[in-house]
Amino acid sequence: MNARDLQDYLNARIPLSCAMAVEVLAASGATGVELAAPLAPNINHRDTVFGGSASAVAILAAWSVLFLGLRAAGRAGRIVIRRNTMSYQRPIGGDFTASASPPDATAWSRAVAALDRGRPARIHASATLRCAGETVGVLEGEFVILPVPQ
């Protein structure tokens, strides 16, 4: 699944990704995911990005890196967000990106091993928001991957 495939998947299955005009810039379970979103559909009453949009694009990036990692590992699973913390470090005055790196390798191996035993796997994924070269926010997400009966 490359950037185009992920774009099509998000647009088809998560309509809010269209409303936020999310564009997939990079999509790899091994090297990470980068999404972009423009200011206009995500603007607030102060002409900066609405916190809800910032948070939603960051959640999409973090979820996507797990989704791609799982496919790359040849595993099936249902990725569910359990909790997230979002820190808004600066107002976002223009188009922005959300980047998510793959999870820590040890934690990922442990998660895959849990799934292989048919057990739910807890995994952490984070995303960094940037605008005009500056970090403007950080999401820390706690996910659970539920095994899917084969």
Next chain:
Amino acid sequence: MNARDLQDYLNARIPLSCAMAVEVLAASGATGVELAAPLAPNINHRDTVFGGSASAVAILAAWSVLFLGLRAAGRAGRIVIRRNTMSYQRPIGGDFTASASPPDATAWSRAVAALDRGRPARIHASATLRCAGETVGVLEGEFVILPVPQ
């Protein structure tokens, strides 16, 4: 500012509120804010509500109760979200609501007093998500109200 006024304000100034089809059910700085959103525009690939939508509607509710409280207190200020924690307790399988109660009275008095001295005021606001009578998620938000020079 009643429910209709808040609805018009959100629709005009925060376009994502239209994309999520947010409806203002109740709007009071004194008794709280309740927003509703349907499943369809907020759906994900599992036919439940996308976490980013859940989080964004909860942020709107928490922000709105502070916005209305500030107006009711006759104060001007710019309400900025600094951080939030969102806990997703259950999958949201249908239309849902986000309810935000006014902040604790002592904390609110302290915030207004800070603004009256021309200082930024930290304030906490939370929102509870419900679907079919059950609590399905909770947002805890940390906001700062910045004084606006008169």
